[in-house]
Amino acid sequence: MNTIALVTGGSRGLGRNTATHIARRGGDVVLTWHSRSDEADAAVAEISAMGRKAVALQLDTGEVASFGAFAGRLRTALRDTWGRDTFDHLINNAGHGDYALISETTEAQFDRLVDVHFKGVYFLTQTLLPLIADGGRIVNLSTGLTRISYPGYAAYAAVKGAVEVLTRYMAKELGARGIAVNTVAPGAIETDFGGGVVRDNPELNKVFAGITALGRVGLPDDIGPMIANLLSDDNRWITAQRIEVSGGQGI
Numbered sequence: 001m002n003t004i005a006l007v008t009g010g011s012r013g014l015g016r017n018t019a020t021h022i023a024r025r026g027g028d029v030v031l032t033w034h035s036r037s038d039e040a041d042a043a044v045a046e047i048s049a050m051g052r053k054a055v056a057l058q059l060d061t062g063e064v065a066s067f068g069a070f071a072g073r074l075r076t077a078l079r080d081t082w083g084r085d086t087f088d089h090l091i092n093n094a095g096h097g098d099y100a101l102i103s104e105t106t107e108a109q110f111d112r113l114v115d116v117h118f119k120g121v122y123f124l125t126q127t128l129l130p131l132i133a134d135g136g137r138i139v140n141l142s143t144g145l146t147r148i149s150y151p152g153y154a155a156y157a158a159v160k161g162a163v164e165v166l167t168r169y170m171a172k173e174l175g176a177r178g179i180a181v182n183t184v185a186p187g188a189i190e191t192d193f194g195g196g197v198v199r200d201n202p203e204l205n206k207v208f209a210g211i212t213a214l215g216r217v218g219l220p221d222d223i224g225p226m227i228a229n230l231l232s233d234d235n236r237w238i239t240a241q242r243i244e245v246s247g248g249q250g251i
Contacts, residue, residue, distance in 0.1 A: 002053075004078070004087040005231065006030045008061055008124070009094030011040040013191040014141070017224030018091060019043060023052040025228050030077060030087065032059035032094060055081055061094040061120035062112060067127040074131065086133040089231050092121045092140045092163075097193050099152045110155050117159040122166060135178040137231050140167050142242065144187035148211075148250035160185075164242050171240035180239035184227055187246025189218040213248025222247070 005022050009015035010031025019029045020043070029047055033040035033056055040056035047054035055077045059070050078084050095117050098109050121140060132138070142164050145157040164183050171181040188208035190199040198205055198217055209216045226245050229235065 002082075003027045003089060003231070004030065004082060004084070005089035005091060006032070006074070006087050006128070007091045007093055008032045008059065009034070010091075011036060011043050011056065013193055014186065014189065014220055014223050015091070015093040016043050017220035018093065018227045019054070019224075020046055020050075021224040021228035022089075022231065023047040023050045023054070025232070026052070027089075027228075027231070028053040028082065030055045030057060030074065032057050032061075034058070034060055034094070053081055059094070061092075061124060062115035064115075064119060064123045067124055070124075071127050071131065074128070078131070086131050087136075088133050089137045089139070090125065090128060090132060091227060092125065092138070094120075095141065095193075097156065097197060099156060099197070101152050102154050105155050113155050113159050117156070118162045118166070121163055125170065129174075132179060136180075138167075138170060138174070138179060138181040139227055139230060140164075140170075140181070140183050142183045142185040144185055144244055144246040144249045146185065147244065167242070168240045175239065180236065182230065182238060182240070183242045184223070184230070185242055185244045185246070186223050187212065187218055187244070187249035189220065189223065191220055208249065211250050212246065213251055216247065218245070218247055 005027050007015050007019045010019040011033035019031050022029055044054040044056050057073055098113055140163050142160040145153045146161045167181050167183040188198045205217055223245055
């Protein structure tokens with residue numbers, strides 16, 4: 001039986017790269033998109049061209065009240081596309097970058113970061129637990145900034161730190177169902193995340209490259225294949241771990 005992975009925020013950036021690498025390894029994908037249906041359609045077309053099945057569903061991971069309806073649409077997609085009632089892998093990737101010094105962070109910025117990156121991960125996973133197959137996998141995305149500190153990233157890093165703790169508790173509570181749960185923590189990556197802050201700011205790019213053992217910042221192709229590989233049966237005994245994929249950032 002083919003595996004089915006749900007990748008939140010799978011229409012762009014690291015999410016799309018992860019989704020396409022899952023497809024290259026023979027998996028099918030449900031991806032979510034927030035506001036750009038054209039990007040979602042392009043991702044579905046790319047995966048379909050590989051001979052894999054893909055479906056795109058709209059979701060705002062910061063709106064917990066919408067999760068029940070989303071689960072209903074997911075059930076319909078699983079039944080209509082795969083003839084199944086469950087999926088195998090949940091990758092909680094969707095997110096946004098909002099950066100400010102502690103002295104300048106607004107409550108609205110803080111609340112949105114919590115809603116999307118922590119509360120959303122918590123309650124979306126809770127909502128989807130009945131649809132995740134026993135023996136499945138959950139991967140939560142964090143950041144290298146939970147281990148090293150850089151001014152302006154306090155709120156973002158703090159909510160990702162909460163996700164890392166949550167991951168261990170998920171692994172403990174879902175272990176009886178054979179579900180492995182891990183955190184993947186990328187270092188600085190050249191994507192449009194956070195308005196392209198690493199990709200488009202040469203000075204910041206140089207700073208992070210300078211504190212990275214391999215001498216550069218990361219690319220999406222440094223992360224997506226690793227997540228896809230983590231889902232393979234070869235890695236079935238890995239759970240409750242924080243796996244940093246940063247090229248040796250800040251060592």
